[in-house]
Structure formats: C-alpha cells, structure tokens
Amino acid sequence: MDFVPPFLVPELRGASCLPTPSASPVEMESIESGSTKSPTENSKLLDPAEWTILDVFNYFKKAGFEDQAMAFQEQEIDGKSLLLMKRSDVLTGLAIKLGPALKIYEYHVKALQMRHLKSSSS
Template sequence: MKPRSMNDEENGRPPDPVDWAVIDVVDYFRTVGFAEQAIAFQEQEIDGKSLLLMTRNDVLTGLSLKLGPALKIYEYHVKPLQTRHLKNNSS
C-alpha cells in the first residue's frame, strides 16, 4: 500500500480549499480549534469555493459569530487560505 502524499490530501481534505466540500470546511475549523463556530459554516453551507470568496464582512456579520472568534477566523484562517490559493493558482 502506497503512503498518501501530503500533496494528495491534508488531514483527509484536498490540499486546495477550492475542492473542499462543506464537511471539509467544517472539519478544518474544528481541527484548528473553532468547533463551535464550525457549525455556522455548516448551517450556511459554506464549501471551499464559497470560503475562498468570503470577505471580512461576510465572516464578521454573515455567519452570526461572536466578534472575537470571527476576527480570528478571518485573519488567521480565511485570509491565509485565500492568499495561498491565489499564489498557488497564478501562473
């Protein structure tokens, strides 16, 4: 059995968030310590494509999260995922 490469999947998720299903987004936020807030992503059916399109305002107001966690989610997770996706897909 061939070991899975980190390029194939990261923690069971495709490496590029654009390919994530809603459950992958939810699992990601659970894994990084936002289990309570992950429910909002599930309720709003945020998949990877939607996640990459989210603005700061979407995260702060659209998900009905407390301000503190919402700021951290956007600054430390959504924004870096968007930046990495753009960097990896610009040629």
C-alpha cells in the same frame, strides 16, 4: 483587561493566538485524521477550492473553532464559498462572536485565500 484593537498593537498583527503547529493546517488534518495519504497525494486537501462543506467544517473544527465550524456548516460554506468570503461576511454573516470571527478571518480565511491565489498564479 481592556480590549485593544489589533491595529493599535503592531507587534501582535499577524500573530495567531492559536498554537502554531510545525505542520501546515492541511498536514495537521492528515495527521489528526489518521490518513495514510500525504497532503501532496490528496490534491483535494491542498486546494481549498475543492473542499466540500464537510471539509470546511473539519478544517475549522481542527483549528480549534468547533462551535464556529457549525456556523460554516449551517450556512453551507464549501471551499469555493470560503475563498470568496469577505471580512464582513465572516464578522456578520455567520452570526458568530466577534473575537472568534476576527481570528477566523485574519488567520484562516485570508491565509487560505492568499495561498490559493499564489498556487493558482504559479
């Protein structure tokens, strides 16, 4: 199958290739880690700006990007750094394959940035 850029396939724009859990990524992290705290009790998990390097690593690992999670860890990307990342940072700065890099930016980094902006402006 030939590569078709996402901008040429509007019906796929914004759709994730990953399974979409009914719970948010933060809730899934609590569920998968066996945490007894709910995401609302642990404000650190709710606010990506407070994430440590390990939190960022675990987020991408649990999202299905285990190999790419290592790149975030090696580059010492914490939550504040993650929220400052631009598309080009993810695509070229982390030395990860283009396909996963595009998915990571579009469906995770950008989504976390937008969620953070919404919560900080409220």
